[in-house]
Amino acid sequence: MDALAGLLEGPRARGAFMIRACFDPPWAVRVEDRAPLTVMLMVRGDAWIVPESGERVRLRAGDLAIARGPDPYTCADDPATPPQALILPGGECHYPDGRPLNGSMDLGVRTWGDRADGATVLLIGTYLVRGEIGGRLLDALPPLLSLTSELWDCPLTPLITAEVTRDEPGQEVVLDRLLDLLVIAALRAWFARPQAEPPAWYRALGDPVVGRVLRLIQDDPAHPWTVAELAAKAGVSRAALARRFTRLVGEPPMAYLTAWRLALAADRLRDTDDTLGAIARQVGYGSAFALSTAFKRVYGVSPQEHRARPGQA
Structure with missing residues (x-):
């Protein structure tokens, strides 16, 4: 087993949370779900990922970001836009004042936001428990990393876009494996960068x-x-x-x-x-x-x- 294979063999999604988020500006969502790892793949429009500390990241179509929990962060059309929704552990969604959203932003199968053909479309995949991601891999990652479309060309975007809204037998398993493959492909590209900082071992x-x-x-x-x-x-x-x-x-x-x-x-x-x-x-x-x-x-x-x-x- 080569070193990179040993590092990346860990992702094993099981009933992972995957969703197609669709928004029209202005929009902002505060994420406090404490998930160990979340992948955000920009399909249309652009967005900002603003962590509690550290540099914020701008995503454009084709870009990808990976957030390592449990620290919270905000996704928004602009860093100055106040959050309109709060994501908590267990997939609970609340208004910023604590009132439950009660499905008011549901747009169909695994689709959520303002309208299904919104100006901004973001594919989000979340590993819900740390056991689904190898500890060595989590320890090797920064709290927030990003890959621009100039650094990699993700061939999985059309497939994930098509599969995330399907409701067929075995669909959760299909999405789990696609999420694993997306993470592995993205991290392989990230570790291959000339300026990459892999773990000491x-x-x-x-x-x-x-x-x-x-x-x-x-x-x-x-x-x-x-x-x-x-x-x-x-x-x-x-x-x-x-x-x-x-x-x-x-x-x-x-x-x-x-x-x-x-x-x-x-x-x-x-x-x-x-x-x-x-x-x-x-x-x-x-x-x-x-x-x-x-x-x-x-x-x-x-x-x-x-x-x-x-x-x-």
């Missing part, structure tokens, strides 16, 4: 010593690795590996190995019906008890609680 994969150690860990997490064995495989001393790995990755080799094993365990708990003992063996723990103890120490919940409520860990 991603950059470290280019190092002849640390890169080899990272690949050993990622390819065989169940192996009982020690610093001495990893150093021998990389052709350096234990002390040299520890210094170099910590400097480039930001944490010691064994700390990275533990985090990698637990991240894999969290994914397997969410995506499979394997027993805790089986998962423990797959990721390098000697027993279900050892995995459970380490998992609870890092994630704050037991593996069983994570499996039952994947968004909580």
